[in-house]
Structures are given as C-alpha cells and as structure tokens.
Amino acid sequence: MTKLSVNVNKIATLRNSRGGNNPNLLQVALDCERFGADGITVHPRPDERHIRYADVFELKAAIHTEFNIEGNPKEDKFVQLVLDNKPAQVTLVPDATDQLTSNHGWDTIREQSFLKDMISLFQKENIRVSLFVDPLSDMVKAAKDCGTDRVELYTEAYAKDFHQDKVRAIAPYLAAAKTAKELGIGLNAGHDLDLHNLAYFAQQIPDLLEVSIGHALISDALYLGLQNTVAMYKRCLGAWQ
Template identity: 55%
Template sequence: FATLRNARGGNNPDVVKTALDCERFGAEGITVHPRPDERHIRYDDVLALAEVVKTEFNIEGYPDARYMELVKRVKPAQATLVPDPPDVLTSNAGWDTIKHAEFLNEVLSELKAEGIRTSIFVEPDEKIIEGAANVGTDRIELYTESYAVNYRKDKHLAVDAYKKAASVAKKLKLGINAGHDLDLENLAFLKKEIPYMDEVSIGHALVCDAIYLGLENTIQLYLKQLKV
C-alpha cells in the first residue's frame, strides 16, 4: 500500500487508515519493511503505525544501525531480520546462519534484551535452520519463492524441502513463519502440509487481489486458506 501511495505522492492510500481497516477486516498482524531509501514504507509511517496497531506488529529489515534504533524505539511484537542490501528490489535470499553466526547472535541478543520476539529469513535448508537455532532466534521465516515458482509444476515436489525444513525447526523448538510470493492459489496447500506454521506474511499478492476482490473480501479469503 505504501508503494502505491509513493508512486503518486500525497497520502492516498493512507497507510495508517489502511492498516486499521485490515485489522478491522480480520488481519491478525501488520508487517512493514522500512528500507533506507524509504521507497515504500517510511520511518515516520512505522512510528505512526506503532501508535495504533492493536494486532501483532512485525518490522522486517536488514539490521543496520538505523533499523536497530527504530526497532528498539518502537518495540514491536516481532523483528524479522532479512539479509538484503539497500539496492535490491525485494528480499531474494535467506541468511547464511553459519557464515554470519557471530553477527546474528549479537543482533538477536540486543533485540531479545528489549523483549522483542525475533525471526530470521532463511532458505529451506536443514543446516541453515540448525544454525538459526544456534544463534538464538525465536523463529525462522521460510523464504517461499521457490515453493511458489514450482507450485504449478509439481506442488508436492515444491513443498518437500519446506516440510523437511519445518520438521527440523519444530524439533529445535523454533517458531515457523513463512513469506514471499504466497497467494490465494498456493497458500492453503502450504498450510495443509505444514499445519504447525505460526504465521505467514503476505503483501504484494494481497494488494493485487484487493484491486479485483475488495480489501475486506480479500483478507477473509486469505484467512479461509489458512483454516485447512
């Protein structure tokens, strides 16, 4: 919604009003990803949303100094760490939790000291998930682009690595989130195959569907996909 607003300038759609409407229509959480160039959600938006969001507030981002300062100030329910540099269009890879173990452990310790639940964006790789547990995160967020891309070709094969990864995470007592390219076509099957997922973050597809179906109806349709 912020991307749409920024494309035209002004404050239409109003992202704070939209977030409140999403909650009113049944959304169980609001996710924002403030990038340094503020090309969609802006830092001021995050502060404004923090004042009014009543459901879970999740702030995604690369944990540079500005992100850490913002998250510590807002103290959202969850901070989701993504490894993308400022110049990428959208998150396109998960953390190497082995290579970056020392850095992640330090960042996660800072966030947990503030009472913030932590999640890190990862590929469905069992060793990477074991590494995630070792650095002290509360949850992982499975990067689901590969699942979404291959879903139409062979949905069972597409989900296989994710089922195995989620099983490892569950054994390690990690919470399991998922996100990226999930939509009304592929979401229900993922939930059916990994019924113990804690949450999914869906942005672009939901906005696109809302153009045709209306925002309230779209949110209800997504919730229905998760009740399998």
C-alpha cells in the same frame, strides 16, 4: 490457525507515487485489522521508497494486533528504528541496500556471530526475533544456535514450482519445518504466497505460526476488494482444519 500478517509496503508505494496521503497507509492497516488480519508487517528500506521511517512510528502507536518490522540489522538506522518502536516481532532479512525485494535467506552459519549479537540485543527489549532463511535444514539448525525465537521460510521457490509439481515444491519446506519443530523453533513463512498456493502450504505444514503476505494480497484486493481478500486469505489458512 496460522496467523495472517498483512504487509502494507505496496500501499505505501502507491501513496508515494503521487505524494500526499492517498491511499492512507494507516487507515488501510487499521482496516486490515478490522477485516480479520492478525498482524501488520512493514519492511522499511534505507531509501524509504515505500515505507517511511515516520510510518513505523505512526503504525506502532495505532494498530492493535501484532506489529512485525522486517529489515537488515546491518543498517544502524534500522536497528534504532526497531529499538525505538519495540514491535512484537522483528524479522531479520539480509537485503542489500539497493535490493528490489528479498531474494535469499541468511547464511546462519557464516553470519552466526553477528546474528547472535543482534538477536540478543532485540530479545533484551522483549522483541521476538525471526530469521529469514532458505528451506535448508542446515540453515535452520544454525539459526537455533544463533538464539532466534523463530525462522521465516523464504517461499519464492515453493510458489514458483507449485503449479508444476506441488509435492516436489513443498518437500524442502517439510524437511525444514521438521527440523524447526525438533529444535523448538517457531515457524513463519513468506514471499509469493497467494490464493492459489497458500492453502496447500498451510495444510502440509500444520505447525506454521504465521505468514506474512503483501504483494499478492494487495494485488488481489484491486479486483476482489480489501475486506473480501483478507477474508479469503484467512480461509486459506483455516480451510484444512
């Protein structure tokens, strides 16, 4: 079954809006694990507007499932944060410093030399590396040349087009997934996956190893409760089997 990694950025955003420690980020992460999540994801940004660097150390020390840290390796502070914490996985994302949220994948052709160096640096510390890429076979092929362990397909376009034509929406992801499988690269996915579009995505791409979901899952939990919501997302990932 595809693993579910819960991104807890939005919990940190809510906490930071009032100061203090309510909601308790660490407790929410531990509860997500207890409710069935297979991993916890964080995406710290330089301004610490949601996840703080101190949060990463606290989470690494406490969680029991896989820990995934996302971010841009062009930021020296991010690189050091990953090396200090040695998560199970680092997902490299080409976000600008002031970017609201991720909105594109790496150009793995143009950035190949830089990415090779970064991937090698993390792999030497036994950290699995995933590159955030658009669903383009050329980008997946070049990611292989970079030496990455996995790619994470950026799924905003799929989510946007899903309700109009799900077959057309999934097509580029099927092609990218096929390329990844042929090259022996592990496959992750994330961004705007939710209770409406997740099951179909997982059904069509059976080699999918992991999805990272935050915004939609936390939003659903406001209405459905966190425990129930995690279970519902897990069912989406296993309903087709």
